[in-house]
Amino acid sequence: MSASEPVLSVRNLTVEIGTRRGTARVVNDISYDVHRGETVAIVGESGSGKTVSALALMRLLPEPPARVGGRVLLDGVDLLRGSERELCRIRGHRIAMVFQDPMTSLNPVLTIGQQLVEPIRLHLPLTAGAARDRAVEMLHLVGIPAPRHRLDDYPHQFSGGMRQRVMIAMALACDPEVLIADEATTALDVTTQAQIVELVAGLQDRMGMAVVWITHDLGVVAGIADRVAVMYAGQVLEEAPVDALYEDPRHPYTTGLLASVPTPGIDRPHRLFAIPGLPPDPVALPPGCPFWDRCAVRGEPRAEFTPQPLRPVGSDHQVACSCAGPAARHG
Numbered sequence: 488m489s490a491s492e493p494v495l496s497v498r499n500l501t502v503e504i505g506t507r508r509g510t511a512r513v514v515n516d517i518s519y520d521v522h523r524g525e526t527v528a529i530v531g532e533s534g535s536g537k538t539v540s541a542l543a544l545m546r547l548l549p550e551p552p553a554r555v556g557g558r559v560l561l562d563g564v565d566l567l568r569g570s571e572r573e574l575c576r577i578r579g580h581r582i583a584m585v586f587q588d589p590m591t592s593l594n595p596v597l598t599i600g601q602q603l604v605e606p607i608r609l610h611l612p613l614t615a616g617a618a619r620d621r622a623v624e625m626l627h628l629v630g631i632p633a634p635r636h637r638l639d640d641y642p643h644q645f646s647g648g649m650r651q652r653v654m655i656a657m658a659l660a661c662d663p664e665v666l667i668a669d670e671a672t673t674a675l676d677v678t679t680q681a682q683i684v685e686l687v688a689g690l691q692d693r694m695g696m697a698v699v700w701i702t703h704d705l706g707v708v709a710g711i712a713d714r715v716a717v718m719y720a721g722q723v724l725e726e727a728p729v730d731a732l733y734e735d736p737r738h739p740y741t742t743g744l745l746a747s748v749p750t751p752g753i754d755r756p757h758r759l760f761a762i763p764g765l766p767p768d769p770v771a772l773p774p775g776c777p778f779w780d781r782c783a784v785r786g787e788p789r790a791e792f793t794p795q796p797l798r799p800v801g802s803d804h805q806v807a808c809s810c811a812g813p814a815a816r817h818g
């Protein structure tokens with residue numbers, strides 16, 4: 488694989504979910520690439536489709552009620568086309584995910600050791616003893632004190648931060664090429680949050696892993712990501728290198744999001760900004776730009792708005808907005 492080829496390439500991913508109220512278009516034609524050693528952050532308000540898109544690309548959404556379209560290429564192989572058997576060999580091994588809720592993702596009736604050793608034995612050619620050693624090594628790596636003793640403990644014997652570390656150890660146990668971390672630090676206090684961020688970055692440097700860092704908090708992204716994709720109502724509205732996104736945001740939604748988080752180094756004389764209104768209902772998405780109702784710089788009327796494709800506005804910088812001119816910050 489050449490350095491310029493992405494290890495993970497998400498192409499035109501769509502997810503529709505059948506509900507009693509009708510079909511919800513939850514992920515609407517998103518595309519992004521992640522290169523080896525790179526971190527791409529997927530940022531957006533709660534409900535914007537971040538988790539569903541991650542589950543879809545891991546092929547973890549039950550179909551039906553979900554219907555998944557597009558392509559998800561891992562080193563050129565489409566995960567959405569392979570057999571479930573092939574997927575089982577890849578998932579947890581070459582691409583792994585830290586799930587949003589560690590409290591419910593760990594099995595309460597199995598020890599941490601049992602839960603760690605199982606995927607290691609499934610994917611790596613190790614004896615039971617060697618797999619146990621590997622589990623100890625992983626717990627040590629994620630900063631769990633006295634790991635050999637902790638292997639026989641159950642999840643409830645760990646604090647929230649420690650459980651999150653265990654989840655990360657499980658995801659990293661088989662040296663994945665791609666790690667998807669879905670709100671991996673959201674439930675944690677800021678100190679633990681910072682430790683986990685540092686931990687993943689350190690491991691990434693050592694293992695060359697690519698990371699998709701999913702969060703609703705644009706504030707944490709600055710120190711983590713190389714590139715950022717801003718999601719809204721199932722679409723990517725802006726994608727840019729992290730510095731460009733902070734210094735020269737082009738989409739009115741991105742400027743609104745940035746104004747609503749305290750950003751170090753940027754003076755804000757006024758109170759933090761809150762974008763008025765609510766995201767659209769995925770069962771009844773409006774035609775054209777999904778952000779129009781809440782947009783501070785929108786053109787009138789909506790009927791003139793056709794769906795906005797992402798278009799380049801700078802080096803590696805794309806935006807899906809017809810009125811995205813020079814940045815105009817709120818707040």
Ligand SMILES: Nc1ncnc2c1ncn2[C@@H]1O[C@H](COP(=O)(O)OP(=O)(O)O)[C@@H](O)[C@H]1O
Nearest residue numbers: 504506513532533534535536537538539540769
């Ligand atoms: N099983 C489901 N059935 C119907 N709608 C769902 C289901 N799961 C998620 N959704 C909807 O999909 C949208 C995106 O959800 P999600 O991906 O969890 O958002 P995020 O992770 O960005 O907070 C939301 O509108 C949510 O209500």
Ligand SMILES: [Mg+2]
Nearest residue numbers: 537538587670
């Ligand atoms: Mg989520």
